[in-house]
Amino acid sequence: MDFYREDPSLPIALANLTARSGSPDTYLAFVRGCEKSLSRPSGARKHDSPAAHGSEPAADDTANATDAATVLAPTDAWQDAVLKMASSVILPGARPHEAVMLCMMCGFALPEELGDRLPGEALPEGLRLHDASEQSSIPRRGLTRDQLRAGVAAVFPDTDLSDNQMDAALRVLDYSVFSSGNRTRFGARPLVTCGEDGAYRLSPDLREALEHNRTFATFLADTLRTSLLVCRDAYDELRSTGRRQEHGFLYEHRYSLWEIMRLCCWQQEQTPQNVGGYFVDAASGTMPIMVKYAASQYADRFLGTQDMLWYSKNRRTTQSPEFRWMRGETHDGPAERASRAGRAGRRFIPLFVMRKADSADPKSDKRYFYVGHVSQILSCENTTIPATSNGGTSAGNPAAPVKIVRSVLRLESPLTASLHHYLTDGAD
Numbered sequence: 001m002d003f004y005r006e007d008p009s010l011p012i013a014l015a016n017l018t019a020r021s022g023s024p025d026t027y028l029a030f031v032r033g034c035e036k037s038l039s040r041p042s043g044a045r046k047h048d049s050p051a052a053h054g055s056e057p058a059a060d061d062t063a064n065a066t067d068a069a070t071v072l073a074p075t076d077a078w079q080d081a082v083l084k085m086a087s088s089v090i091l092p093g094a095r096p097h098e099a100v101m102l103c104m105m106c107g108f109a110l111p112e113e114l115g116d117r118l119p120g121e122a123l124p125e126g127l128r129l130h131d132a133s134e135q136s137s138i139p140r141r142g143l144t145r146d147q148l149r150a151g152v153a154a155v156f157p158d159t160d161l162s163d164n165q166m167d168a169a170l171r172v173l174d175y176s177v178f179s180s181g182n183r184t185r186f187g188a189r190p191l192v193t194c195g196e197d198g199a200y201r202l203s204p205d206l207r208e209a210l211e212h213n214r215t216f217a218t219f220l221a222d223t224l225r226t227s228l229l230v231c232r233d234a235y236d237e238l239r240s241t242g243r244r245q246e247h248g249f250l251y252e253h254r255y256s257l258w259e260i261m262r263l264c265c266w267q268q269e270q271t272p273q274n275v276g277g278y279f280v281d282a283a284s285g286t287m288p289i290m291v292k293y294a295a296s297q298y299a300d301r302f303l304g305t306q307d308m309l310w311y312s313k314n315r316r317t318t319q320s321p322e323f324r325w326m327r328g329e330t331h332d333g334p335a336e337r338a339s340r341a342g343r344a345g346r347r348f349i350p351l352f353v354m355r356k357a358d359s360a361d362p363k364s365d366k367r368y369f370y371v372g373h374v375s376q377i378l379s380c381e382n383t384t385i386p387a388t389s390n391g392g393t394s395a396g397n398p399a400a401p402v403k404i405v406r407s408v409l410r411l412e413s414p415l416t417a418s419l420h421h422y423l424t425d426g427a428d
Contacts, residue, residue: 001111004226008233011226015087026083028219032072073215078205081187083216086223089172089186093230094259095248096156097169100127100228101148105192105202106210107138108221110155111229117155124150138207142199145170155228156235160248164284168265170200177262179269243413246373247286247348252419254367260288260352276313280322285346287322289409290368293423295359298385298404302424306414307378308351312405317382323405326377349374351411353423369423376410 003010015025075083090098103110104126110118112130123129126143143151145166153161171177173192191206202210210217234250243251248263261269264286270279278289289310291300298311312320328347352368359366384401415423 001222001226001229004229008230012092012230015091026080026087026219027223028072028075028080028083028215035072073213075213075216078187078189079209079213079216081185082191082206082209083219083223085186086220086227089258089262091223091227091230092256092259093227093234094255095165095169095263096159096228096231096235097152097165098172098227099224099231100152100155101143101169101200102173102191103127103221103224103228104143104148104151105139105200106206106217106221106224108224111225113229114155114232117232119154124154127151127154138202138210142195142197142201144199148200156231158235158239158245160245164265165248165263168262170194171267172262177266177268179271182269241416247350249350249370251370251372252416253370255352255370256365256367257290260290260350260368264288264348264350278313278322280325282325286348286350287326288350288352289374290352290354292354292356292359294356295354302415302420303408304414305417305420306411308409308411310407310409312407314385314402314404316405317403318380318405320405323380349409351409355423369419371415371419371423372411372413374409375412378408378410380405380407382406 003014011027014030015027090102093099100110102108109128109130115129118127118129125147126139145163148170149161149166152159152166159165168177170192174190174194175183175186175188176190178186189205190203192200193203194200210220234253235245238245238250238253241251249255255263257272257275258269261275264281265284266281266286267283275290277291278287280287291308291310294301300308300310302308312322316322326347326349350373351371353371354366354368358364382403383406384403386401387399
């Protein structure tokens with residue numbers, strides 16, 4: 001929070017820096033690396049009360065209380081993994097839901113900077129603003145999805161509050177959305193569980209860690225609060241443009257592939273190889289398209305500020321599943337199409353563009369700009385590309401041309417001239 005108040009780019013940049021250098025990508029790891037003097041003295045207590053909840057040290061242990069306020073207690077491997085998840089997934093502020101809901105369930109107060117966003121009447125249950133004089137503890141009662149939604153709505157009323165988006169955020173907190181590799185990297189065990197009463201509570205592992213490790217609680221709270229300020233600034237910037245969020249995506253905001261999958265509300269992450277340049281997820285009704293501008297083997301490019309010439313993956317025709325899906329068709333034919341007509345609005349095709357310079361830079365964090373969603377397919381035709389464009393063939397054994405589909409996609413709204421120039425400068 002201290003870094004963010006001085007320069008909003010610093011917290012995320014520091015996490016990315018440590019991640020690329022091979023160190024654990026958490027702010028705690030950064031602090032420990034810089035502040036070697038913050039080692040735990042032999043006389044310090046085994047367990048510290050979490051400062052993140054605003055509690056004070058015991059009055060009969062003044063010396064140890066001083067130690068607890070100035071040293072970093074050891075954290076175990078699972079706690080470090082949870083902080084890594086919070087730094088990697090929540091801190092960048094792709095969506096406010098996880099940070100708000102986790103603050104509510106952990107009993108963390110929101111940053112005082114969000115005070116002007118909160119309603120004048122009583123706050124939703126579990127939601128409170130920072131007050132240094134206030135003591136609190138982890139709530140024992142669970143919170144329903146509607147109560148959690150009310151908390152998110154109180155702070156970010158213009159975000160996507162749909163059931164799909166709420167459930168997608170909860171899948172992050174119970175770890176079910178993650179691929180097996182990411183789940184292991186983030187500690188494997190869920191942070192939140194849903195009881196038989198339908199209420200959500202902290203998992204026993206997270207509750208115990210918060211209650212018994214002051215360092216872990218402090219740094220988790222700090223990461224979540226900083227994420228909320230990142231989200232606040234992003235929504236304020238969007239509001240200044242006169243645009244609205246679309247399915248949780250903010251125009252001109254940058255997203256990683258992992259963030260795109262989560263905001264599209266997929267049940268589970270896919271590997272980048274499975275996604276490629278686009279992927280249809282029928283369950284969520286989404287098909288994100290990711291374009292590396294002027295950096296692919298094809299010639300994807302803007303035709304002005306609202307239309308894009310776009311090429312499919314190899315070995316596709318206009319009758320391939322993704323194009324039938326885009327047209328609202330299924331393999332069952334017209335009868336099935338008619339029964340699905342009322343659900344046609346669920347087809348959401350967001351378009352993301354990465355600048356050529358970012359694609360070519362090995363140090364780039366490989367994020368895509370959200371430029372809007374596709375509202376029309378102006379043309380769609382079968383074509384081919386030479387086999388050599390697809391990796392070549394052996395000498396004397398030329399392969400047949402590769403089938404692909406060439407389309408012209410129209411965005412719901414045109415790009416601003418400034419974003420269009422930024423994305424295409426030097427590429428056209």
